[in-house]
Amino acid sequence: MLDSHTLKLKPIANINSPNNYIIALQQEYNQWAYTEEQAPQFKGQWRQQVFNKPDSAFLDLEIGTGNGLFFAHQATKHPERCLIGIERKFKPLVQSIRRALRQGATNARVLRYDAEVPWNLFAPSELNNIFIHFPDPWPKMRWHKNRLIQTEYLQKLIELQREKSYLEFKTDHRGYFDHALKVFQNSAYKMEGYTYDLHQSEFAEQNFVTHFESIFLHKGQPIYYALLSKN
Ligand SMILES: C[S@@+](CC[C@H](N)C(=O)[O-])C[C@H]1O[C@@H](n2cnc3c(N)ncnc32)[C@H](O)[C@@H]1O
DSSP states (O other): OOOGGGSSSOOOOTTTOOOOHHHIIIITTTTTTEEEGGGGTTTTTTIIIIIIOTSSSSEEEEOTTTTSSSHHHHHHHHHHHHEEEEEHHHHHHHHHHHHHHHHTOOOOOEEOOOOOOGGTTTTTTTTTTEEESOOOOOOOOOGGGGGOOOOHHHHHHHHOOOOOOEEEEEOHHHHHHHHHHHHTTTTSSSEEEEEEGGGTTTTTTTTTOOOOHHHHTTTOOOOOOEEEEEE
16 A cells, blocks of 8 residues: 555646646745655655754644645744645645745645655654644545544554644544544544534634635534544
């Protein structure tokens, strides 16, 4: 599975492709965005080689940045922390880094990569906090195996994090949330708290509404939330 994952990503088209997002990624944002070929080279070295920071600096990860509303917010709210976003689609990838840079961030980078295999990108204990907001729910039974939150995935994900780090998870999908809660509770993570209605909960005050979250809120749907920690 590890060796074949790259096949799931469409290859980057020729640089002369009319696709503006690919060109923007490779030219305009080449200091801020890394391709599938480039990104694994920094495994274990992100702080020092990319961010020019000491090993003690904080390095957070957002999985599936979408259009980057949260990504830009997080980067600018915490300029003292480094932030990496993984996204497999070119358009949201470019939107994310563009938004963060426009808002003045210098501590953010995006990677075009498959979030199913983050251990190709990060060494054990390289990351601090991880954010997974509204991952694809794969609602049909026969698709459940495609959900990101799985026992083996979390076993490997927690190894990438430093002690005293968090994993934040949000979804609009009740079935995915029930599944994720079971996986969380059988994992090495400590459950700090969860709610079936984020916006009516104690977690609402410090919550930032992501792009997808705003869509579900406008439809009147509850948001499911869990906060886990590695001790
Ligand atoms: C439903 S959107 C949520 C976006 C954002 N987190 C938000 O809350 O608005 C899910 C995002 O994850 C990305 N994504 C899904 N599976 C992925 C994978 N395996 N690797 C990288 N990105 C992925 C999609 O391209 C999409 O942009």
